[in-house]
């Protein structure tokens with residue numbers, strides 16, 4: 001990710017740190033599913049060294065710590081505020097860009113929920129994770145596919161994350177190194193009473209609906225009108241979430 005983009009993403013998530021946890025209902029559902037799928041896939045209850053990327057306020061960390069035990073857990077985020085999450089869960093905190101920082105060696109679990117879409121090359125990140133895993137280690141990652149926030153793209157928002165990718169692309173990125181246990185994708189539409197409420201939801205969850213350009217009274221009015229005409233009905237307007245996920249395991253050394 002270029003430095004400008006990284007800074008913008010970091011500032012946006014830092015600003016939303018206090019509102020994210022309660023507003024991110026879709027991300028909470030995704031984190032729950034990832035932890036459950038990992039458990040149902042036969043992952044061990046105890047890991048020697050767990051590594052989570054983009055932990056944020058701990059929606060996934062919380063579910064992982066409820067299902068699994070760790071001799072050592074390291075959690076990462078671009079936003080320094082996430083140090084609080086590490087403190088809450090007794091984890092080590094690794095602050096920085098997941099795409100470029102040095103990682104702990106040979107983790108036997110690598111996880112990440114709703115973060116890889118912010119990387120310019122999520123496939124490279126997944127390959128790096130696959131190679132970094134200890135033999136017998138597990139990978140559980142979710143991102144978002146091209147349908148994510150489809151409505152915003154149609155009304156000309158520049159808020160699109162750079163690394164939207166389909167589940168098949170996630171599979172292709174790791175399949176030279178890992179056995180894929182399960183993968184999938186899903187589309188859900190949230191409903192809001194007005195387009196302003198959509199923007200409010202995005203702001204609270206760390207996404208800037210306008211990206212670089214500031215809102216003015218007239219462009220906000222034009223945005224609201226266009227959004228309502230295209231995606232509105234008597235009950236309000238829609239916003240699409242398109243989560244994608246993958247669970248995979250590294251073969252044990254022979």
Ligand SMILES: C[S@@+](CC[C@H](N)C(=O)[O-])C[C@H]1O[C@@H](n2cnc3c(N)ncnc32)[C@H](O)[C@@H]1O
Pocket residue numbers: 001009010013014024027028031053054055056057058059060076077078079082096097098099112113114115118119206
């Ligand atoms: C949508 S939140 C997801 C947080 C948490 N994993 C969850 O499931 O709720 C995305 C998180 O990824 C972090 N993030 C974005 N880009 C990142 C990067 N390049 N490296 C590390 N963390 C990043 C953000 O700061 C934010 O906390």
